[in-house]
Amino acid sequence: xxxxxxxSPMFFALIGFGVVVGIIFGAIPxxxxxxxxxxxxxxxxxxxxxxxxxxxxxLYVGGISGGLVPAILLNIPGTPSxxxxxxxxxxxTQKGEGERALKTGITASLFGGLFSTIVxxxxxxxxxxxxxxxxxxxxxxxxxxxxxxxxxLSRNLLLGIFSGVLGVWFSLIGTYxxxxxxxxxxxxxxxxxEEYLESxxxxxxxxxxxxxxxTILQEAEGGIREEIGKGKKLDxxxxxxxxxxxFKGQIINLIRxxxxxxxxxxxxxxxxxxxSVLAYTQQKNFSKDPSKLGKGAPEGVIASESSNNGLxxxxxxxxxxxxxxxxxxxxxxxxxxxxxxxxxGPLFIGNNLATWDTMMVALLFANIVMFVVMFFAIxxxxxxxxxxxxxxxxxxxMMCVVGAYAxxxxxxxxxxxxxxxxxxxxxxxxVGLEVAPFIIGFxxxxxAEVYFVKSLESFGTLTVFFTKSxxxxxxxxLIAISVAFSIYGLIKQKKH
Amino acid sequence: MAEGSSLLKVSIDxxxxxxxxxxxxxxxxxxLIVLIALTKGPAFVRSLKDRKDNQTAKxxxxxxxxxxxxxxxTIIYFSLMETVGDFFPNMGLGFLLTSIPFMFxxxxxxxxxxxxxxxxxxxxxxxxxxxxxxYVLAQMFNITLP
Numbered sequence: 001x002x003x004x005x006x007x008s009p010m011f012f013a014l015i016g017f018g019v020v021v022g023i024i025f026g027a028i029p030x031x032x033x034x035x036x037x038x039x040x041x042x043x044x045x046x047x048x049x050x051x052x053x054x055x056x057x058x059l060y061v062g063g064i065s066g067g068l069v070p071a072i073l074l075n076i077p078g079t080p081s082x083x084x085x086x087x088x089x090x091x092x093t094q095k096g097e098g099e100r101a102l103k104t105g106i107t108a109s110l111f112g113g114l115f116s117t118i119v120x121x122x123x124x125x126x127x128x129x130x131x132x133x134x135x136x137x138x139x140x141x142x143x144x145x146x147x148x149x150x151x152x153l154s155r156n157l158l159l160g161i162f163s164g165v166l167g168v169w170f171s172l173i174g175t176y177x178x179x180x181x182x183x184x185x186x187x188x189x190x191x192x193x194e195e196y197l198e199s200x201x202x203x204x205x206x207x208x209x210x211x212x213x214x215t216i217l218q219e220a221e222g223g224i225r226e227e228i229g230k231g232k233k234l235d236x237x238x239x240x241x242x243x244x245x246x247f248k249g250q251i252i253n254l255i256r257x258x259x260x261x262x263x264x265x266x267x268x269x270x271x272x273x274x275x276s277v278l279a280y281t282q283q284k285n286f287s288k289d290p291s292k293l294g295k296g297a298p299e300g301v302i303a304s305e306s307s308n309n310g311l312x313x314x315x316x317x318x319x320x321x322x323x324x325x326x327x328x329x330x331x332x333x334x335x336x337x338x339x340x341x342x343x344x345g346p347l348f349i350g351n352n353l354a355t356w357d358t359m360m361v362a363l364l365f366a367n368i369v370m371f372v373v374m375f376f377a378i379x380x381x382x383x384x385x386x387x388x389x390x391x392x393x394x395x396x397x398m399m400c401v402v403g404a405y406a407x408x409x410x411x412x413x414x415x416x417x418x419x420x421x422x423x424x425x426x427x428x429x430x431v432g433l434e435v436a437p438f439i440i441g442f443x444x445x446x447x448a449e450v451y452f453v454k455s456l457e458s459f460g461t462l463t464v465f466f467t468k469s470x471x472x473x474x475x476x477x478l479i480a481i482s483v484a485f486s487i488y489g490l491i492k493q494k495k496h
Numbered sequence: 497m498a499e500g501s502s503l504l505k506v507s508i509d510x511x512x513x514x515x516x517x518x519x520x521x522x523x524x525x526x527x528l529i530v531l532i533a534l535t536k537g538p539a540f541v542r543s544l545k546d547r548k549d550n551q552t553a554k555x556x557x558x559x560x561x562x563x564x565x566x567x568x569x570t571i572i573y574f575s576l577m578e579t580v581g582d583f584f585p586n587m588g589l590g591f592l593l594t595s596i597p598f599m600f601x602x603x604x605x606x607x608x609x610x611x612x613x614x615x616x617x618x619x620x621x622x623x624x625x626x627x628x629x630x631y632v633l634a635q636m637f638n639i640t641l642p
Contacts, residue, residue, distance in 0.1 A: 046637035158535060162528045169521050176514035185514040213570070220566040223559035224606040390606035390614075391621045394599040397570060398626060401577070401591070402633060402641065410640035412578050419574060423567070432536075449517040453508065462504035 003357035006050045014051050015058040015362055019369045022062020024384050026069075028392065029076045030219050033063025034329045038211045039396055041204060041336060042403040049340040049355060054362045056336055060329050061113060061312055061366040064272060065374065068105040068305055070385050073098055078385075081272025081308035084280035088293060088300030095296055099378070103242035104298045105305040106374045108254065112306035113367035115258035116265065116313025120320075121360050124349060128321035131346035137468045140451035141475040143444045146268035146324050148479050150437040152486030153270050163433045167441025172449060174200030180450045196413040204335045205404040205417040206442060210435055211328065212400040213422025216393050218429070224389050246298045253283055253299055254306050261307030265314020268440055271327045272308040279307030313363065320348055320356070324444065331439050339407070565605045573598040581642040588634035588641030595626035 018040070025036035036059045044052030067079030072089030085105060092101035134142070147164045154160025173189055174197050176182030186194055247254070257279035264275035283303035284293050293300045315326030316333075323344035325331035337344050342352065349356045374381060404418040405411070425435060455464060466472065508516050573594055581590020599622035607614050633639040 042633065042639060043637075045639050046633075158528060158532050162525070162532060165521060165524050165528065169518070169525065172518050172521065183510055183514050185511075187514050187518055217563065217566060220562040220606075221558050223562055224608075226608065388607070388614075388617075390603045390608075391617065393606060394602035394622070395625045397573075397602070398595050398599060398629060401574070401595075402629065402639070405591075405642055406633075406639045410642070412574075412642070415574050415577075415642075419570060422570075453513060453517055456506050457508050457510075457513070460505055460507060462506060 003354040003361070006354060006358050007361060008051075011051055011054045011358070011362070012365060014047070014055040015366050016369050016373075018055040018058020018060075019062035019366050020373060022059040022064075023066035023069075023370065023374060023381060024062075025059070026063040026066020027078050027381060027385050028066075028387070028389075029070050029074075029078050029385075030215065030389070031392070031396075032079045032211070032215070032329075033060055033067075034211045034332060035215060035396070036060075036063040037329055037332045037336075038204075038208045039399045039403065041208070041332070041339075042399065042406050044336055045339065045406055049337075049342065050358045052336055052340065053333075053355070053359055056333055057359065057362045058366045058369070060333070061309070061363065061370050063329070064308055064312055065106070065109045065113075065305075065370045066381070067308070068109065068301075069102065069374075069378075069381060072101045072105060072301070073382065074385070079272065079308075081276050081311065082304065083273055084276040084304035085301055085308075087280065087304070088295070088297050089304075091294070091296030092298070092301070097296070100242045100246070101296075101298070101301055102378050103375060104246050105301045106371060106378070107244075107247070108257075108302040108305040109309040109374075110367055110371040111254050112258040112261055112309030113312055113370070114364070115255070115306070116262040116310040117360065117363045117367065118313075119259075119262050120313035120316050120363070124317045124321045125356075127317065128346045128349050131322055132350075134346065134471070135468065136451040136455045137465055138471050138475065140448060140455060141465065141472055141479070142322060142324065143448045143451070145475055145479050145482065146318075146444065147437070147441060148482045148486070149267050150270065150440055152482045152489065153267070153274060154434050154437055156432060156434075157486050157490050159432045160434055160437050163428075163435075164437035164441035166433070167438040167443075168445035168448060170201060170206075170438075171442045171445030172200075173197055177446070177450075180446075181454055182450070196411075200446070201417055201421075202407055202414055203338060203443065204407045205414040206421045207332050207335055207439065208400045208403045209418040209421030210425040210439065211332070212396060212403075213418060214425025214429075214435070216396060217422060217426040219389070219393065221426075224393065226388055247302070250299055250302050253286075253302055256282060256286070257303040257307040258310035261310025262314035262317075264307075265311035265326050266317050268318055268324050268326055271436060272311045275311045276304045276308045279303045309367075316359075316363075319344060320359075321346060323348070323447075325440060328436050328439060331443055334443055562605060566602065569598060569602055569605070577642040588630055591634070591641040592626055592630040595629075596622055599626060 021040065022033060022036050025031045026033055037056055040055065040059055044055055064079065064081060067077055067082035068085050068089065070076045070078040071082040071085040073093055075086050075090040077083045077086055089101045089105060150164055151157060151161040172187065175184050175186055178184040189197055260279045260282060261275040264270055264278060280300060280303050283299060284290050287293060287299060311327065315330045318324040318326050319330045319333065325334055334344060400418055401415055404414045408414055466476065577590050577594045580593050584590065600618060603618040603622060604610065607618065630641065634641045
């Protein structure tokens with residue numbers, strides 16, 4: 001019960017603040033939960049780990065949830081994970097049931113969020129206990145598995161793999177770290193860079209560049225259009241009011257969609273859009289009246305929103321038990337842990353029980369705050385979407401600079417890194433590279449090298465990767481399944 | 497069996513071990529590039545040809561003014577920040593003094609129908625937000641700013 005001493009009023013205030021800011025980011029199309037966490041990271045520089053995490057988890061939950069507002073009212077998903085919410089949410093608005101749709105979505109979000117928090121609480125410590133026994137070989141295979149999963153679910157298989165491997169390449173720039181048994185030699189760079197890149201690119205400027213500046217450049221290319229025309233009003237018509245009876249007969253839908261969201265969240269690098277699309281199609285398959293879906297059926301909103309909030313807890317499972325982020329937002333969270341000098345991995349929960357417990361409290365509280373704020377203040381949040389982007393975006397670039405500059409206590413090189421990766425993210429997506437695999441590759445690349453090279457150095461043969469332990473065999477089977485899955489997907493794609 | 501496993505034997509020279517993994521990555525990247533070129537190449541060349549044919553349609557999609565404007569302004573902003581900051585060491589004023597004009601100019605670049613009301617909000621926002629950020633971060637939280 002040591003963790004209770006950490007739960008100060010400041011802790012809860014930060015969660016609340018995070019949730020509200022997160023909802024705003026989520027509700028504004030073009031801005032995502034990942035961006036919210038990346039841009040607000042500098043605020044945690046001055047906080048301790050518990051309070052910093054409180055803020056970031058609030059942002060995460062709020063950011064994922066806020067996306068439903070424009071999805072339902074404007075037919076524009078606020079975040080990619082709300083795409084399927086538009087299918088039924090917007091038709092409901094057109095029927096004058098905007099408020100009912102919003103509140104249905106919010107309640108489903110709460111269920112999904114709480115469900116996944118419980119799964120996280122029960123499952124992560126078990127997985128971590130199991131993973132403690134892993135040697136370098138199993139750890140390497142886990143990373144390999146993570147990368148194959150990301151690739152198999154990316155839009156284009158080859159480009160997805162390429163993005164991931166390119167991420168690994170960028171992570172290797174710098175010295176071969178002596179503290180991990182490397183020889184301390186520089187590689188992959190020119191002489192003049194040695195001064196700045198001794199330990200490689202810092203994670204945070206890379207993340208902030210890709211998700212902050214990169215996104216804004218994309219928007220700038222599109223001309224920074226304001227989605228809400230001057231004449232368009234965002235009135236929440238009375239219509240049919242919300243009552244819990246919407247959820248009658250939807251319990252199975254709720255549980256199935258939340259489980260799917262949580263499961264998809266666990267898969268590394270797979271974001272909320274995959275979760276909600278999967279849950280939505282499943283609901284369509286199982287629905288009593290599938291023809292209603294897409295025409296304003298609350299069950300569609302329920303499936304979509306409970307699954308994308310189910311993602312939050314799910315994505316934290318591999319992060320906290322294995323050190324592998326489950327989606328791009330949790331990848332940014334890794335940055336926050338590194339900042340506090342905490343190494344994520346199988347030992348994290350056991351060594352930081354109090355932190356783990358406070359994180360659970362934070363997630364629980366964040367979901368409740370999200371529900372209360374959105375349910376009762378939905379009319380005010382709706383107004384937020386009307387804040388013009390020409391005011392917001394310059395401010396975001398400014399916050400990006402703060403985040404990058406302050407991370408290593410004032411190095412201008414980090415700001416240039418931010419610019420470089422902002423441009424890289426923008427141009428990369430033009431040629432079909434994908435950010436999620438890239439960033440996961442970047443985060444895991446250095447570890448993959450150490451695990452791989454050290455295993456070879458001590459065993460001297462490649463066969464050890466297959467014969468080390470039964471776990472290694474199981475991991476190979478999983479890798480084979482994910483490769484087979486991606487090839488199957490590729491063939492199916494070709495047929496269409 | 498013994499022969500098969502000897503093929504998979506690897507010994508790594510420690511003094512060169514920093515290049516071992518990067519070399520593997522280079523090979524994988526190279527193979528992937530070849531595969532991508534083989535699968536995507538023909539379609540890509542075709543789309544390039546198509547693009548040439550209806551270049552005007554493509555042009556209207558990209559807002560070059562706002563895109564390049566953002567990049568140029570950001571580069572100027574980043575470059576000036578430290579120079580200005582050197583005049584007032586350790587006060588974060590380089591950040592504050594460059595952020596205000598940067599935000600103002602970028603907002604002006606982004607706004608679609610600049611009227612009196614828009615100009616007033618832009619001016620206020622570009623003064624207030626950097627000041628608040630600077631005050632909260634540099635003064636209250638002691639975070640290093642340029």
